[in-house]
Amino acid sequence: MKQQWVGLLDCNNFFVSCERLFRPDLENKPVAVLSSNDGCIVARSQEIKDMEIPMGVPYFQVKDILKTNNAVVFSGNHRLYRTISKRVFATMETVQNPIEQYSVDEAFFYFFGTEEEARQQILMIKETVEKEVGVPVSVGISLSKTLAKVANEMNKKTTGLKLLDFEEWSQINLSYPLASIWGIGRNFSKRLREDGLISVSDFLAADPGRVRRLYGVVGERIRQELQGISVLSAKNRELKQSIMSSRSFGKETIALSVLEEAISYHVEQVSYDLRQAGACATKVAVFISPSRHGDFVLQSRYGERDFLAPISTTRDIGVIAIQLLRELYVTGVPYKKAGVRVSGIQPFAVQQLSLFTPVAKKIPDPLQSTIDVVNRRFKTGRIHQGFLEGARKYSAIANQQSPAYTTSWGELPVVKA
């Protein structure tokens, strides 16, 4: 009998697999990837997981263990990961279309067919991606997104393929912990536990009205998904809702000028991404915050401003972002992080002009387009706009980055026959 299936492809240990793609000698060796500033562990090979080093742990806490075990540690090389990610999904689309990309290393898909056809399909997807791109993936398929997640987890370490049907799920959910379900995090699972709900079957046995009342629409949706009713809909959005750029500084700063530089940098990033997406935005938000661990924790500031009309040029967004920053800034606070986010994103084509827009702007802006071309072409001596002075006093630390294998001619890997 044909039916609707929901599947999930997930790249195994994605950042590590990207590094291994260009360093096959690291196969079967412990490999970890760090966050910006070499702060935390954000990706672990299976060997690292087996050492029971958790995700997100501060690097300095496990540095010694890693060293003892001869682990290879990389600073994050996110440009590389993005290009590999694009290859994965472009390849996946040759055998499964459409797909719904969920994160840098995951995509959902919908498949209509018999159980046997679904099994063949997930095998085909896995084999195609692994052969064409070279990173290991696992594919799970079931009756809803939430159950596809469960399926995906099940055989990750073995075949990397799993079809989870209703009968099998009904058996295993008796002992399946709610806390491991996608969408149930630390706080939610604590509440559930306090209410006496531990396993999925506890939750499914509860009165639906009570679930709705106690846990809101979020709880209700999870309940349905767990029953095999797909309610987290397919949403193939053309554009993101928001685009953001933010970073912790290598060292704290109290200087407004340093923050202005940082904010200018982030404005450059988000407005460039915005233009690349063929879009403009109606809002910009600026945020600055001190360390999450010191005496100034409560001094985080956030401010948002609407534009008169949708814009995408670096200098227009920059002027407003800098104004915002000056309003938010408090003298004497040691800032550790700054960021910019644009939202109200819409395509160039369907701009809703404000009543008070003096003149419709010519979009895309010709000067801006020219600057983008120059900046894409030359790695050094790029044109900056606004407040960037060159010296990056706030720049992040990344001591162990791999080469730009895929995005810089000078760093292409060399193959020796």
Next chain:
DNA sequence: TCTGGGGTCCTAGGACCC
């Protein structure tokens, strides 16, 4: 000494309106 960055969605509460 050293604790990431980029997203989405929901909710509570205030302002405002009729």
Next chain:
DNA sequence: TCTGGGGTCCTAGGACCC
């Protein structure tokens, strides 16, 4: 003394995800 109720929109903040 008595002092509505319902709707919408916005914002700030929280929870969760990878």
